[in-house]
Amino acid sequence: MDTTPTGLGGAGTAIDIHHVVKHYKGASAVDDVTLHVREGEFLTLLGASGSGKSTLLNILAGFVEPTAGRIEVGGRDITAVPPYQRGLGMVFQHYALFPHMSVWDNVAFPLRRRKVRKAEVARRVQQALDLVELGALGKRRPAQLSGGQQQRVALARAIVFRPQALLMDEPLGALDKRLREQLQLEIKRLHQDLGRTFVFVTHDQEEALTMSDRIAVLRDGKLVQVGTPEDLYERPRSRYIAEFLGESNIFSGDGDGERFVDARTRAAFAVGSAVAGGSALVVRPEHLHLSAEGGDVPAGHNGVSGVVRDVVYLGSGLRIEVALPDGRTVVARAGTRGELTPRPGLAVVAHWHPDRSLVVRDDTGSPIAA
Template identity: 70%
Template sequence: MTETMNETIAALAGTGASIDVQGISKRYRDTTALDDVSLQVKAGEFITLLGASGSGKSTLLNIIAGFIEPTSGRIEVAGKDITTVPPYKRDLGMVFQHYALFPHMDVWENVAFPLRRRKVARAEVERQVRQALDVVELGRLAKRRPSELSGGQQQRVALARAIVFRPRALLMDEPLGALDKRLREQLQLEIKRLHSELGTTFVFVTHDQEEALAMSDRIAVLRDGALVQVGTPEELYERPSSRYTAEFLGESNIFTGHHRGARFIDATTKADLAVGETGDCAGALVLRPEHAHLAAPGSDIPIGHNVLNGVVRDVIYLGSGLRVEVTLPDGRAIVSRPAARGRYTPEPGTGVLVHWHAERALVVPDHPSVAP
């Protein structure tokens, strides 16, 4: 990175503000969009609100932004109550999925708009717009209209417009949802870089689990208006607190049954499986595909591993690995993700042993619990 670029980033960088969501609920007649949601976002943190359509993630973001009024609860930014403060006085940047650029303005004027609304001096507008466009590497396109830009370029303009006035936090509502996969992945890296360089608090909404895992410091999982679990990507993937989180965040093999002592009894087959923790409750055993290993029938299985017999249904090549689907005797499927060049690659239709170490599977409540 050049010295000039470092100076530009330093000029735009600021101290991100903490965001404290306290008991937020939102009701529309007989529908509850959010139900007593509380969430603390640290200053300078990149947190993602993750959930399916209708989970309440965009509603929560719009309440933080001030576009939707909550039924109850309060929002604090940097320790100050802003629940009733108008959106334009909250000093928060907003990036939408469909860019929301002014089609009759060129790139420069689109980025300058928030500054002009704030009656910033002309010379300062010139300086800050130039800095923002340099950060998103669009200075050469300053005189083009949005219709003359690609989708990725338009989203960069939207980012520049959102950071040009140095907001205390940047809110993003599925900003990559309209882009193709390759461009999404490219902009994920750029947004992550931008966060690292600016130090601003980022609140990002998505339904894409891979996007959430790749970009976030922490992830808040929502379901039906309730907060299910909050944690780092590793915590949520490796230690989901409920079956819902395990199924929503990444691919999982799920067995329903009862946890007794250090054993898990599968409800369907009554298979007795070893687990790495003790307990006594109904629940679900979660096994991630990368921990499910394959071996030919008759092979020696390591001590401490559970073993199930099955027949290979399908093998899909994914470049760096394989996705192998195995049908168990009761008709259920279990998925394994071995390396593409592993020592054993079974063919569809062949018998196979699926095995995993007891401590690689996790027992969780069968029904979602609400995050504290």
């Protein structure tokens, strides 16, 4: 019989992944990943298809057995523990609701399996449904709900038995953009209300930036970089991270800590931050400013001359492509009411402050490009 204290909130638990490896027919889906998830943290596993993020989550959940390595939850080794004894909640991409059961019975299912008292089941189910704002829909079947409502039912079922941590495998992938953005904020609120540890898998960069306390980026089964959304966006350690998280202007060349020399034009740019051995210069579009050719450029700014090729109205601002003489393109983002009115064919200088120049490792094997 369940004797857990009442209430759905509580402190989260730490999760430790130690040198986890998973091989499939000689190929590494997860390649020696070590990661610490802090108590009560919202950590997102982010990566492209085939990066190993879902495999790693399924190893955490106990659905996939690792080839090597160890998993600890709250300091307890659970590597060989079956899924139903790990005390972890799981939300799948396709909800996995029982179609023949009502919403109420779907949420009650994990409590009944744990032989919780009937009165306690009723109290907890109603509390979980109220928390996801479905308290009045308990009698409906899943088929009578929208996609967003079904996802909330899946969340309620995952939290109703008070798991030590909640694991979510791309739970918003099947929803339209508006509903996905709404549920992103609701899941973030739910995390704050519960105080539990959340591990969330997605391939959507904006989703990861919006929801996470920290993001762990995986590539080809390896952990590339872990940090806060601001860390990864403003201070990427490699070209891959800069390209994967948001849009970037990137030049290949060589940096010596104080300046960067473009490989194609041999132009030298002052830099604000550099990685040892860095060979790619990163400038985010929002840090790139445009002045008319021959106009004023702030003293000390780096700059490249070019011609406006395209201007796209985004509602909140403009996305402006500038073609450089050597065939490359840089992108700037600007407000709709700036001093300069960009139009195709306008000769401009794209310039930026040296502090906005990031020199990183070029780990992509990409050709010289911007």
